[in-house]
Amino acid sequence: MELIIDNLSKTYANGVRALQNVTLHIPKGMFGLLGPNGAGKSTLMRTISTLQEADTGSILFGNINVLKEKNELRKTLGYLPQQFGVYPKISASALLNHLAVLKGITNKKERKEVVNGLLNKTNLYDVRNQNLGGYSGGMKQRFGIAQALLNNPKLLIVDEPTAGLDPAERNRFYNLLSEIGENTIVILSTHIVDDIKELCTNMAIINQGQVVLKGKPLELIQNIEGKVYQKTIPKNELDIHKKKYKVINEKLFLGKPIIHVLSDKDPKNGFVPINASLEDVYFSQINN
Structure with missing residues (x-):
């Protein structure tokens, strides 16, 4: 389907x-x-x-x-x-049982099997009688x-x-x-x-x-493999690099900006090639 x-x-x-x-x-x-x-x-x-x-x-x-x-x-x-x-203030078991009734599972035996099965599947069975207010995120x-x-x-x-x-x-x-x-x-x-x-x-x-x-994620990464380069730059040069190169991502490491650029050829000027990632794929599209 x-x-x-x-x-x-x-x-x-x-x-x-x-x-x-x-x-x-x-x-x-x-x-x-x-x-x-x-x-x-x-x-x-x-x-x-x-x-x-x-x-x-x-x-x-x-x-x-x-x-x-x-x-x-x-x-x-x-x-x-x-x-x-x-x-x-309701337990997971009680609320799930109630929701099962609302979804049409009216047979008590069937409903118990479904509810317990799902609590096991989601690794909540051991805390099924604990109120939901005490659950972690x-x-x-x-x-x-x-x-x-x-x-x-x-x-x-x-x-x-x-x-x-x-x-x-x-x-x-x-x-x-x-x-x-x-x-x-x-x-x-x-x-x-x-x-x-x-x-x-x-x-x-x-x-x-x-x-x-x-x-497919792996194919999309492969499409930009060999085209991603990285460089650590001074903060005051970020705008200059953005005007000169296609900067797709920027982050800080020890207070200094690290930029990733997308380029069909080696931009040199201190850039080093890196393995492409899905994050690079994503930012190449979002930061166009």
Whole structure:
């Protein structure tokens, strides 16, 4: 099964063009949607999730016309939004059981099996009777995945799932999403490049409402291999280098700027060649 997004556009009442003719074909597995804050990622996720309307375009999921058959899509959709609330004084087991009833799992025995299975899958079973208010950020995110999986979805959307997680929790979340992605279309929307690099076999970069690049991460890195150069410069020379070279990334090391430039030939002048990274791919598109 494939998710096909064709020429999707959305302009808000204030004139912001959140999506501009977005076209994507997303196969089974992990698909990364990468872009800066305000790029249109959340608008696209909400539109796919039937939470808001598009102005033009179409979305097909198998035989489902998503924009016209919203309820059909919802039957097979799991969604973890960027921000979601939990009842702090209710246990994970109790809330998940309640949500399972709302999703139509009315048989008590079946519901218990589903709930316990998901608590195990998300490594929350041992703390299932603990109130959600005492959960860490990563534990709450894993609970969010558990509730998104209650209806055994064929399409799972997670929006900025690792923002604010510590490295250990982020790794646990990576492993969980990777396992789910073996049998499901999982769309991972994020501005964190490492999320995509670690997890996704296909990806797209979106900026200012437009898809500016799409493909397989390793192939996109290969496309700029041998074209990325690095140099440490004085702070007062940053603007000069930006005018002279295509600076795609800049960061500080021990207080001094390090710049990466994209060039078809060796720029010399103190630059050294470096291995290209997905971060370089990303910034080459965002900082055009």
